[in-house]
Amino acid sequence: MNTKIVSNVIIPFAVCLLIALAIYPTTILNPEQYSTDGIDLKFDAPKKIAMVEKKEETKDQPVFTPYLGKSFEAFKEALAFKESQGNYFTVNTFGYLGKYQFGKETLKMIGIYNPTYFLNTPELQEKAFIANAKRNKWILRKDIKRFVGKKIGGVKITESGILAAAHLAGAGSVKKYLRSYGANNFADGYGTTVRYYLKRFSGYDTSFITPEKRAKVSI
CATH class of the missing domain: 1.10.530 (Lysozyme)
Incomplete structure (x- = not known):
């Protein structure tokens, strides 16, 4: 019984699938189906939940150096x-x-x-x-x-x-x-x-x- 199912159903289906792939090697996608037009994606995370906050500039702050020369x-x-x-x-x-x-x-x-x-x-x-x-x-x-x-x-x-x-x-x-x-x-x-x-x-x-x-x- 199982052998008949394989012979009569699965094998013909596999053959049809291979033929279809040979005729249509790529699938054409319609980008309009995935468009985000009309969707508001602009948002700001509040500081309390933001993972990273910008640090203040330190370029004007003095930097310590241990170099003493020949003093x-x-x-x-x-x-x-x-x-x-x-x-x-x-x-x-x-x-x-x-x-x-x-x-x-x-x-x-x-x-x-x-x-x-x-x-x-x-x-x-x-x-x-x-x-x-x-x-x-x-x-x-x-x-x-x-x-x-x-x-x-x-x-x-x-x-x-x-x-x-x-x-x-x-x-x-x-x-x-x-x-x-x-x-x-x-x-x-x-x-x-x-x-x-x-x-x-x-x-x-x-x-x-x-x-x-x-x-x-x-x-």
Whole structure:
């Protein structure tokens, strides 16, 4: 019975369908059947349900940029990043403290006798950096005048490089390096040398620092 249905109904229907498709390969649509003429499609979504709202223009608003160039502030921050990655509250394996990694004896020379208070007071650390730089600049004033602009060991000597190296190794070690024309190259406990600091921190504007023989921090 099922075989007869297939033979008598389905097969003839399939043949007719194939013939129709061969004769009329495409179907022509009447676009007028789908016209939207006369239909009001214009509408505005209220703000309460709108998914996106236009933001106000910000072209006149100032944009912050961290670029400091070769300013004194850039000098401080570059040196601090090398010393401690800018961390006020760190103590290294040799006991050096804070953002600029001060030794306790150096702190005493600039009038700070409480290392714990120093470590927990960022403002005091900033003052200490300035005072120590002033003191070093006074100690090295003659060497700054004599050597700035010259090359030693392939490195052009600048005032900022000298002050950075003095922060690392002390003013005395910088004097020895300069006056030996690089033969006496001090290295700290991590292997960082005077020459490296002279090169890395060259060319910054340190004119802000005035030499002061007995520079102290006022707490």
